[in-house]
Amino acid sequence: VHPQVEWYWGNVNPNGVRSCYDEAKRFGEAMCMSYMRTKGTSVRIARIFNTYGPRMDIYDGRVVSNFIVQALKNEPMTIYGTGEQTRSLCYVSDLVNGLWTLATKEVKTGEVINLGNQKEMTVLEIANKIKSLTQSTSLLIKQSIGLDDPLKRKPDISKAKELLNWEPTVSIEEGLHSTIEYFKTII
Numbered sequence: 453v454h455p456q457v458e459w460y461w462g463n464v465n466p467n468g469v470r471s472c473y474d475e476a477k478r479f480g481e482a483m484c485m486s487y488m489r490t491k492g493t494s495v496r497i498a499r500i501f502n503t504y505g506p507r508m509d510i511y512d513g514r515v516v517s518n519f520i521v522q523a524l525k526n527e528p529m530t531i532y533g534t535g536e537q538t539r540s541l542c543y544v545s546d547l548v549n550g551l552w553t554l555a556t557k558e559v560k561t562g563e564v565i566n567l568g569n570q571k572e573m574t575v576l577e578i579a580n581k582i583k584s585l586t587q588s589t590s591l592l593i594k595q596s597i598g599l600d601d602p603l604k605r606k607p608d609i610s611k612a613k614e615l616l617n618w619e620p621t622v623s624i625e626e627g628l629h630s631t632i633e634y635f636k637t638i639i
Contacts, residue, residue: 455572455608458499458564468600485562494561496554501568501607505544505627506634515539516628519579520635523588533597535576540606542569543627546620553616568607569620585628 453460464474481497488495504516511517522529550567559565573581579592612618 454604455570455606456499456501456566457608458566458611465600469598470600481564488562496559496561497564498551498554499564499566499568499607500547501542501566502539502605503542503544503547503568505631508544508631510635510638515575515578516541516582516631517635519582520586520628520632521639523582523586523590524632524635524639526589528593529579529583529588529590531575531579531592531594532601533575533594535574535579535592535594537575537597537601537603538572538605539575539578540569540572541578541624541627542567542620543622543630546622550612550616550618550620553618554612557616559615563611563615565612565615566607566609567612567618568609570606570609571620571624572604572606573624581624582628582632585625585632 462474462478464478465471466475468474484493484495484497487493502514504514508514508517510521519529521527546569547567554565554567576592582588583590583592609619
């Protein structure tokens with residue numbers, strides 16, 4: 453389902469290379485809903501999409517951190533697959549604002565809400581944007597894509613707009629600039 457809506461249950465390979473990550477998120481949601489049903493705990497679930505920003509782990513293997521580190525070091529920037537797979541990058545302050553609003557606003561218990569950016573970019577576009585912002589001389593190289601790597605990642609945030617009056621406000625250029633400046637201080 454693209455863009456991904458909250459009612460979509462997902463399609464997860466339980467034995468794949470990403471299965472621990474994927475299943476842990478599903479397990480967390482299931483535990484929250486179980487506590488809501490059995491203990492009466494007030495629960496709201498945020499589904500978070502591709503967050504980035506200062507203080508992220510520079511070696512976490514995600515596309516933004518990989519590209520920034522490689523670009524700042526003028527090393528080859530590794531594109532896995534064709535580069536046509538997409539991501540919707542959400543700057544950390546936008547996400548925190550969404551989480552705070554979800555936690556403090558009157559929203560019915562058990563509500564699941566996507567928090568992310570609807571502006572979708574290809575991995576190749578992200579690499580070129582980071583290369584430009586860092587003024588890097590890095591070459592872009594392609595390697596085979598990993599198993600179970602999502603080809604498209606874009607949330608439908610209609611519910612967040614409606615129930616929380618929330619949507620991201622930080623531009624990709626502003627967010628990447630702040631992230632790059634942070635990475636410069638630690639590399």
